[in-house]
Amino acid sequence: MPxxxxxxxxxxxxxxxxxIQSEGAxxxxxAADALWLLLQGTRLGDLDLTGLPPEPVAKAxxxxxxxxxxxxxxxxxxxxxxxxxxxxxxSLRATLQRDPSAYATVRAATKACPIILGPTDDYKELCVxxxxxxxxxxxxxxxxxxxxxxxxxxxxxxxxxxAQKAAASSAEKLxxxxxxxxxxxxxxxxxxxxxxxxxxxxxGPIEQKMRRVHKILVDNSYNALMxxxxxxxxxxxxxxxxxxxxxxxxxxxxxxxxxxxxxxxSSKYCxxxxxxxxxxxxxxxxxxxxxxxxPPQPPCGKDHLDKECDAEAFxxxxxxxxxxxxxxxxxxxxxxxxxxxxxxxxxxDERQVR
Numbered sequence: 123m124p125x126x127x128x129x130x131x132x133x134x135x136x137x138x139x140x141x142i143q144s145e146g147a148x149x150x151x152x153a154a155d156a157l158w159l160l161l162q163g164t165r166l167g168d169l170d171l172t173g174l175p176p177e178p179v180a181k182a183x184x185x186x187x188x189x190x191x192x193x194x195x196x197x198x199x200x201x202x203x204x205x206x207x208x209x210x211x212x213s214l215r216a217t218l219q220r221d222p223s224a225y226a227t228v229r230a231a232t233k234a235c236p237i238i239l240g241p242t243d244d245y246k247e248l249c250v251x252x253x254x255x256x257x258x259x260x261x262x263x264x265x266x267x268x269x270x271x272x273x274x275x276x277x278x279x280x281x282x283x284x285a286q287k288a289a290a291s292s293a294e295k296l297x298x299x300x301x302x303x304x305x306x307x308x309x310x311x312x313x314x315x316x317x318x319x320x321x322x323x324x325x326g327p328i329e330q331k332m333r334r335v336h337k338i339l340v341d342n343s344y345n346a347l348m349x350x351x352x353x354x355x356x357x358x359x360x361x362x363x364x365x366x367x368x369x370x371x372x373x374x375x376x377x378x379x380x381x382x383x384x385x386x387x388s389s390k391y392c393x394x395x396x397x398x399x400x401x402x403x404x405x406x407x408x409x410x411x412x413x414x415x416x417p418p419q420p421p422c423g424k425d426h427l428d429k430e431c432d433a434e435a436f437x438x439x440x441x442x443x444x445x446x447x448x449x450x451x452x453x454x455x456x457x458x459x460x461x462x463x464x465x466x467x468x469x470x471d472e473r474q475v476r
Contacts, residue, residue, distance in 0.1 A: 126156035126446055130170035134160055142182045147193040150186045152446075154196065154203045157183075159464055161206035163457065176211035180204060180218060187227050194235040195472055201231050201239060205248040215251040225252040308459065311344030314466040315473075316371045317408075318364045319348040320396040321378035322385070328412050331455060332378055338459035344466060346376075361391040365399050374469060375400050375407045376462060377441060384437050385420035386428035394420070394428070397436040407440040408465055409447040410458065417441045 127133035134156055141153035157179070160171070183204050190196040208215050218224040228248060232239045239245045319336060323329055332348070339346040347364040349357060368375060375396070377383065386394040400407050409417070418441070422431035441447070448461045 126152060127449075128156040128160040128163070129449060131160065131172060131174040132170070135173070138179075139182060142186050145189070147190040147196045150190055151193075151196045151199055154183060154186065154199045155468065156446075158199060158203040158206060159461065161203065161210050162464060163460065171210065174211075176207055176214040177217060180207055180214060180224075183207070184224055184227050187231060191230065192234055197231040197235040198239060198471055199468075201228060201245060201248065204228065205244050208248060208251050218252050219254055222254050225249070225254060228252055308338070308342040308456075308463055309467055311339065311342050311346075311463065311466065313474075314344055314463075314470045316345040316347065316367050316373035317376055317462065317466055318368050318373065319346070319376045319378060320383075320393055320400075320407075322380055322383055322393055323349070328378065328380060331458075332410075332412075334455045335459045335462070338455060339462060342459075342463065344463060345373075346462075358389075358391045361396070365396065368405050369399075369403045373405065374466060375405050377407050377409045379409050379411055379413070379416060379418050379441065379447070381413050381415040381418055382420055383418040384433045386422070386426075386433050388427065394433050394436070397433075397440055401436055401439050406469070407445070408462065409441045409445060411447050411449045411451060413451070416447070 126137055138153045138157055141149040142157075144150050144153075183200050187197060187200045187204075190200075208218070228245075232245075317339070319332060321329060321332060333350070336346055336348040347367065349360045349364065367373060377393075377397070384393050384397050386392065389395075397407075399405070417437055420428070420433040420437065422428040422433055448458065450458050453461075
């Protein structure tokens with residue numbers, strides 16, 4: 123599985139079209155997920171949609187939604203990617219409205235993912251955008267809100283709910299709404315798994331930048347942990363406490379991949395032992411690429427404490443070439459926080475589906 127580059131459409135295009143057509147739901151999911159990240163990230167001004175053809179991309183997503191109709195995780199990601207595609211390219215909505223099968227495909231997604239898709243405002247808004255203008259289509263009747271209610275025995279269910287009205291109102295206003303580029307666009311972290319920053323702490327500019335990223339996440343209700351020792355506290359105790367939280371809560375380790383990240387040092391609480399802990403307990407690692415050297419190249423060898431180069435082995439096991447990383451080298455603190463938040467929300471959604 124390739125490392126999807128979702129920071130520009132030009133970089134993502136080939137991998138997206140290849141893997142979205144896969145017979146395997148996992149490969150298609152990763153392609154849709156990378157597109158979702160790209161479409162969301164453009165609001166922060168760091169990513170590039172230049173050359174993205176909305177209609178072929180939408181067709182590919184809809185085809186994959188039909189192909190993997192029983193996979194709840196893909197239905198969730200495919201619909202959210204389509205939502206953001208329609209949000210970024212407003213003219214696409216009218217095109218898809220003329221194809222009743224597009225609406226039917228999106229509506230059918232709730233069969234595989236009823237808990238997440240059914241109640242969400244984004245999903246309802248997508249249905250508003252895609253519903254054909256005819257009053258009746260394939261046994262469904264359009265409600266006053268524009269959100270479809272099922273026709274059954276001459277009665278409809280939920281056609282006039284406040285949530286549906288809100289979705290329609292939101293869709294009507296969208297054409298004149300300016301998309302914010304501030305922390306207001308950060309999704310709430312409520313219910314997201316715990317995350318811990320793992321790094322070589324040296325007080326330098328990268329550490330300071332990551333501490334600002336950490337603050338953005340905390341300010342948006344993410345349970346993000348980053349060791350910072352105040353008077354009377356122990357660095358080692360906090361590290362052990364945070365690692366245990368990752369294990370207990372099945373959390374996410376955020377690896378700040380400087381060149382020497384993962385090096386074995388005399389400290390029992392260095393990034394080497396954090397990686398070892400992640401491998402031992404099966405903790406998911408999200409690498410952040412912060413320097414040109416990547417993956418990290420921790421020193422080792424006969425003249426080093428790490429004589430057998432075990433650090434290299436742990437790097438290979440957790441941050442290999444098939445692991446999707448966030449390229450933070452030119453990203454703002456807000457963009458990095460948004461990328462981390464997206465991954466945490468994805469984990470949260472996947473666990474709710476299961």
